[in-house]
Amino acid sequence: MVEQSDRAPLLDWEEVPPPEPAPAVPSPDADGDRRPPDSPVTGAGGPPPVTAVTDEQDPDETDRTGPGLSGWEEKDQIVAVFVVTFDTRSGNMVEWCLPHDVNLDGVEFKSMASGSHRIANDFIYFRKGSYFGLACFANMPVESELERGARMKSVGILSPSYTLLYRYMHFLENQVRYQLRCPGHYSPLAAFYEDKKAVLPPAGNGLVTSCPTSALSSMVNRCMHPEMKITHPAGCMSQFIRFFGEQILVLWKFALLRKRILIFSPPPVGVVCYRVYCCCCLANISIPGIGGLVPELRPFFYINVADITALETELSYVACTTEKIFEEKKELYDVYVDNQNVRTHRDSLQSLLKINSADREKYRKLSEQRQLLLYSQEVDGDSTSNEEDLCILFFMEQNNRIFQTLGEVEASADPTLTAEHVRAMGLDPQGDRGFLVDLLEVYGIDVMLVIDNPCCP
Incomplete structure (x- = not known):
């Protein structure tokens, strides 16, 4: 059992023994190397952090958090931490892990993507059974004939939820660099696991695969x-x-x-x-x-x-x-x-x-909304909205529009889906006919589609 001090847990995880200390964890605003090319950095004026809802909270407080958040609380649930290395004779192998009896079969290949030997570093999300994993990979040149001039490792974690894995990206990046420089020193990883290990319910698996x-x-x-x-x-x-x-x-x-x-x-x-x-x-x-x-x-x-x-x-x-x-x-x-x-x-x-006219119109509207948002951010200094939220909500609202219309038609006295209904959903009556037929079948919606498919001469 690793003893924990009264200091902040993150400092304990990243405390690295000599000869070289691990790099300090940068603040979110200073992070630029983990975002994809050309991605914007969100400033400190963004939305407030998630407020978890507990049973002890006042009901009015629960209502203010928004529908569906009651009972949705992301806790630290790390079920395993591991180090994978590439051995020139054995290939990919798990070098170290906690807990020692955890089943990590296949993780050695999931946490080192095929072809990774050509790149210096990477990060990988993956699934392992009912769990999700995040691993950070690094490749360091070394003067060693035994290692054929390169040392490659990945440091990763498993969790029941992929939505909390991002929290530990910096820690994993720092640790994989440290493992390359000082192989075999696992105390920061052990401290991390002891601090964040999952306590899963005994009945059922208690797994959360995504946000409701x-x-x-x-x-x-x-x-x-x-x-x-x-x-x-x-x-x-x-x-x-x-x-x-x-x-x-x-x-x-x-x-x-x-x-x-x-x-x-x-x-x-x-x-x-x-x-x-x-x-x-x-x-x-x-x-x-x-x-x-x-x-x-x-x-x-x-x-x-x-x-x-x-x-x-x-x-x-x-x-x-x-x-x-x-x-x-x-x-x-x-x-x-x-x-x-x-x-x-x-x-x-x-x-x-095939892209049809309704598709082009949706894309035009989405592009227009994005441009208006960027303009308001630049001219008016609007920091309450961001492009990410706009894009996600655009498609959610489009989907809601489709299923709300289908639900209303199904519940009506005449459950017949007409061209007018299809246009109201933002779809093309002809170009999206096949899509609609499949949609009704997949979701089990009982309406009659009366839009004729045009005959070819």
Whole structure:
């Protein structure tokens, strides 16, 4: 058992014995190296931190936190901490871990992406069974024939929730650099684990895989940590949209239909893990009761060949990989994304790849809203809103609009979906007909679609 002092826990974790101290943890405002290229830094004038709701709080206080936040409290729940190294004779291997009896099978490959030997550093989000992981990788040149001129390690953690992993990015970065310089000194990692280890309920697994949908809108509006905008996937929505352009509407439809989406990219894979998270955000719905019977769109983050068996049983997911072999395994995915190229091998989904007039109008509106926001920030000094929130809420409101209209039609005396209804949902009656047919089937909505599919001459 590692003794803990009365000092702040973070100082204990990062206290590094001689010869070299670990770098001090920078403040959120000073962090620039963990955000994707061209991403904006959120200033200190951002929204207030999340206020957890407990049973002891006054009911009025609970109401002010927003709907759905009652009972949603992110606590430190680290179930494992580990060090992975690359051995020139044995390959990737777990060098050290706590607790010692934790099952880390496969983590040695998840925390070092295939092809990482070509880059200096990276960070990787991944899934391990019911847990989520974050690992920071670093590659340091050394004058050693045994190590073939390079020492490569990753330091990572496992948690029941991926939404709190971002908190420990700096610590993991510092520790992997320290492990490269001073291999075998694990006391800061042990202190970290003792301070943050999870105490899971004995009954059930007590796992939290994502923030409840009903809480998302309130959290987006008022409860994001400023540092989350830099280090957490939620801070990359605007870059995600800029990267894909109008193709974002194609990904939106596939995400809403709960398709299996696989994103390929060579290392570094950290920013691509952000794209996985953002793709899941496209399918957010805040209307109660919608989507209860459809598969959850689950982020797998980084995957490799060791995950093939697990993917064979998944009905809906978003993942990324650096291994080109997955492109040939078409039974594992519905949609394949290579750079900005979105494609599908399924004939029934080919029509969804086409950008129609309604898609262009939605993208125009989104771009216009973003420009207006940036203008208000620059001219009026508006610090109450940000681009990330705008993008997430844009798609949530679009999804709510669709399902609210469908629900009203289904509950009416004449449950017939007309072209006027489709236009009211912001969709193209002709171009989105196939999308609507699939949507009604996936979500089990009992309405009659009377829009004719135009015949080809």
